[in-house]
Amino acid sequence: MRTFSVICALGLVILGSSWAAGQTARGNPDAGQAVYEKQCLRCHGSKLDGKGPDSQDLIVRPANLQSQASRTKTDWELLVTISNGVLFSPMHGFRGKLTDQQMLDVLSYIRSVVPSETVS
Ligand code: HEC
Numbered sequence: 001m002r003t004f005s006v007i008c009a010l011g012l013v014i015l016g017s018s019w020a021a022g023q024t025a026r027g028n029p030d031a032g033q034a035v036y037e038k039q040c041l042r043c044h045g046s047k048l049d050g051k052g053p054d055s056q057d058l059i060v061r062p063a064n065l066q067s068q069a070s071r072t073k074t075d076w077e078l079l080v081t082i083s084n085g086v087l088f089s090p091m092h093g094f095r096g097k098l099t100d101q102q103m104l105d106v107l108s109y110i111r112s113v114v115p116s117e118t119v120s
Contacts, residue, residue, distance in 0.1 A: 027101075027108025035098065035106045043090065048113055060089040065110055071117040079107055 036044075043062035045052040050064035063070055070078070082103050085093035094103060 027104035029112040032105030032109030
């Protein structure tokens with residue numbers, strides 16, 4: 001019983017402090033829009049459809065964030081991609097370039113334009 005409560009307490013601490021819990025609630029979509037326009041728009045486009053001005057020149061086309069495939073991903077999956085990037089693609093990781101808060105902000109901006117279709 002004791003072990004159980006320790007595990008519960010630990011779980012709460014981890015959940016409370018990690019991105020995995022209610023992350024979008026803590027992002028600011030307005031701040032995120034500014035980040036998006038500066039860092040992401042040239043590839044992902046003003047409509048988040050992957051048709052930004054630079055997208056034509058890329059061998060791997062930027063993800064269409066409006067697509068079913070992106071909408072059904074969890075916030076966590078998208079955050080990991082924003083943070084780590086996609087291997088062998090022009091989508092490099094933004095960890096170190098953006099703060100954690102900015103990544104949360106940009107995620108909540110994306111979700112404010114294209115609502116999630118997951119129950120995450
Ligand atoms: C140099 C062009 C480029 C820039 C700049 C860029 N991306 Fe990407 N992005 C891509 C490409 C290419 C992919 C991968 C497409 C694939 O996997 O086929 C991608 C994938 C993604 C995905 C994954 C979508 C999914 O459904 O898995 C997310 C989320 C994303 N980008 C968000 C962002 C955000 C947020 C920014 C700005 C902070 C950004 N990207 C900047 C090119 C870019």
